[in-house]
Amino acid sequence: MTLQKPLLKLSLILPTYNEAENIIKILESIEDALPETMTSEVIIVDDNSPDDTGKIAEQYASQKRGNNRALSLKVIHRATKGGLSSAIVRGIHSAQGEIVVVMDSDFSHPPQIIPEMIKKLEGSPPVDIVVASRYVRGGSIIGWPFKRRLLSRGATKIAQYGLGVKKVKDPMSGYFAFRRQIVEGIEFDAIGYKILLEILVKAKNPHVKEVPYTFTNRTSGASKLNLPVIFDYVKSVWRLYRYGRSISAKEKRASVKFLSKAARFYSVGATGLLVNYASSFILSSLFPNLWYLHASAVGILLSITSNFFLNKVWTFEDRGFEIRKTAKQYGLFLGFSTFGALIQIGALYLLVETYHISYPLSLVLAVLAASSSNFLLNKKWTFNERLLD
Structure with a gap:
């Protein structure tokens, strides 16, 4: 992946599909969470949502243009439903920030901890990736049934021990921040829902920190977890395993x-x-x-x-x-x-x-x-x- 020269401090990538009920509220919450002095952009990557999420976001962005705030909004309309990971990669290609934050748009990821994630990235010693973690001390999950917790834990263990990311307690998190240069040169497969896992495996010795947060199961809209998502995860792990095997000789x-x-x-x-x-x-x-x-x-x-x-x-x-x-x-x-x-x-x-x-x-x-x-x-x-x- 070849990136353009960063022009802003922060790019926040928000992939969406059928999030009409949440999109305005999450954008307002993000605006409230980010410091007004920080030059930032929010990139909404919409997968042609039937409920017009993309159009609603575009209208909101048009209303915000012309104000004096340092935050700008950009909407990318994709013609088809290409999947979460590929939407995030599309957002990374368009990002102009030195720091990139990836999060969901359904309020399962609280925007209030974004400043803390940025602070960790800029701390000493320098950090490449900050993961908002459900599984470190202080992190938790609200609203998941036992079966969902069991599947999540099992997928996490497969990632940790099968792909060599044991030091990260929540490699399956969908909420994370990273310095943009660490993905320079990475060729993404962008399969399934877990782009963080691909970055952790393919980036060159990234320094990772985790911050706790409380994951809250969505209260509106429909959950994206289904059997095809599980199959995509298995396919993604297999691809990353093969990637690891291809460099194992070295x-x-x-x-x-x-x-x-x-x-x-x-x-x-x-x-x-x-x-x-x-x-x-x-x-x-x-x-x-x-x-x-x-x-x-x-x-x-x-x-x-x-x-x-x-x-x-x-x-x-x-x-x-x-x-x-x-x-x-x-x-x-x-x-x-x-x-x-x-x-x-x-x-x-x-x-x-x-x-x-x-x-x-x-x-x-x-x-x-x-x-x-x-x-x-x-x-x-x-x-x-x-x-x-």
Whole structure:
């Protein structure tokens, strides 16, 4: 990304889609929060909202032109709904400020902390990115159900440990400020809703600070979280993982190695399902008098055995086959596989019966919990590797 020379102190990017109920109030709140002496601009990037959010913002901007205040308003009308991240990137291209702030327009992000974020950026030592964080001390979330909190925490952990941004407690925040020069040269994929995550991964060793804030779930309009958004997040993480792997030869990032081994472990698990099914089916076909549960038990044992050897050789690259060592490893692997099954059953029961989450979603979460614990336990104890290597 090539940027023009900054002419202002601050550019605030406000992506919008169907925010007619909020847009005027949020603009007024931003004006009240920013110091009058600060030369600033607000860039509204509207994705052709059917409720005329863009037109309302344009009318408001026209009314404000000609006053003596240092804040200016600019509206960018996009022809189609291109997504939040691409809207933010479009705003960054148009920004003329030394500092860029990104926030939502639905009052989930309070404008009152913008001056504090700017102060942190300009403090000593210098800071490149300031994240408004829900998960540092003093931060909180109001109005989210348990399922939404669980999904957010899970996505955050994937980002922290899968993409190597462990030092940032809220890498999924949509509210942040940064010095514009840190994105110079970055080629954005702009997938999904989390452009901050892409900046954290692709920027060159940014110095990051977090400030607490209270996220308040929107009170008007419709939430943007849905299944396509979740798929976009998965796609974004995969792209960033591949980006990390492409530079791993130079940087040897531990996060990439960790994620690579996790991917191998889960791939082996998928082959184990095939071994389980095929062996159970073949046994029950060859021996009609064999009880189907006995055939299934043999299939499970064979799949665990095949998983063990594939993980030993391929996932963890352990080629030592001394009898005592291999037998010990096999016993641990068998024990952790059994423990993982118990975790899956327990988590599934808890999510369905206690928190009344739908069975399909509960099953996915339970399998993720069980497979994650299985991978980490085997990595640490069976094959004696550090967790984050």
